Amino acid sequence: MSGKSKVNGVASPQIEIIDAIDDPKYEQFLYWCIIHRRAKWIPITSYTDYENDFRYRYLKAAIPKGFHKKVLFLNGDYVAMIEYASAEVSGYPITNDSVIVMNCIWVLRKDRGNNYAKLLIQEMMDSEKEASGFATIGLENHWTVWLKRKQMEGLGFKSVRSIELMHKIRHQGRRFTLHLMWMPVKEGAKPPTWDESKLLEGT
Ligand SMILES: CC(C)(COP(=O)(O)OP(=O)(O)OC[C@H]1O[C@@H](n2cnc3c(N)ncnc32)[C@H](O)[C@@H]1OP(=O)(O)O)[C@@H](O)C(=O)NCCC(=O)NCCS
Numbered sequence: 001m002s003g004k005s006k007v008n009g010v011a012s013p014q015i016e017i018i019d020a021i022d023d024p025k026y027e028q029f030l031y032w033c034i035i036h037r038r039a040k041w042i043p044i045t046s047y048t049d050y051e052n053d054f055r056y057r058y059l060k061a062a063i064p065k066g067f068h069k070k071v072l073f074l075n076g077d078y079v080a081m082i083e084y085a086s087a088e089v090s091g092y093p094i095t096n097d098s099v100i101v102m103n104c105i106w107v108l109r110k111d112r113g114n115n116y117a118k119l120l121i122q123e124m125m126d127s128e129k130e131a132s133g134f135a136t137i138g139l140e141n142h143w144t145v146w147l148k149r150k151q152m153e154g155l156g157f158k159s160v161r162s163i164e165l166m167h168k169i170r171h172q173g174r175r176f177t178l179h180l181m182w183m184p185v186k187e188g189a190k191p192p193t194w195d196e197s198k199l200l201e202g203t
Pocket of ligand 1: 050103105106107108111112113114115116117118119145146147148150151152153154186
């Protein structure tokens with residue numbers, strides 16, 4: 001998707017959304033999050049053992065099954081991105097065959113409040129017409145900035161399930177709530193569920 005227009009003779013910002021899986025020149029966006037701005041990108045294929053890289057193997061399995069990573073460029077510079085996949089190959093143990101799972105969304109701080117996140121959500125919805133709805137996770141009372149429940153609600157998701165968790169090693173004793181966030185788009189869509197045992201794997 002792209003767009004450029006003139007209002008009263010003044011050029012308005014040019015917004016372009018690309019899918020990083022479509023062109024090798026965007027490969028970098030498949031491997032790092034735009035929050036980590038890097039001066040120089042090191043191509044994955046220059047690693048000695050890139051075929052055993054976790055992300056490489058994940059992408060190899062997930063791209064044929066509906067993984068997408070879309071990046072929004074403003075006047076040629078990246079400012080926002082969204083990553084999503086079918087529930088089968090998403091990064092979260094969310095189950096429901098007709099659901100698309102948003103793994104991540106991020107808008108650079110300086111560019112927030114301009115509807116870029118909403119544009120990316122719309123882009124995801126427009127390209128996934130078969131989906132009964134969209135799911136993601138939301139964190140409450142967590143001490144990081146990641147995927148806050150309130151922010152996900154602002155994007156149109158609502159909590160349909162939650163679990164109270166604690167990390168096993170760091171911040172022991174500090175509890176937070178993980179929410180399964182859901183945005184149905186088809187009438188009567190069945191909310192997704194998740195595999196709690198997988199949620200409890202790891203530290
Ligand atoms: C949430 C986020 C994507 C919103 O991006 P944005 O471009 O500023 O959002 P938009 O301008 O499209 O606004 C979308 C809606 O989100 C809501 N919103 C935005 N920031 C919010 C906030 N801090 N708290 C609650 N709601 C918020 C707004 O209400 C807005 O809805 P409205 O226009 O109907 O009022 C952005 O703040 C972000 O990147 N946060 C971090 C997300 C994260 O933790 N990602 C995890 C990485 S894995």
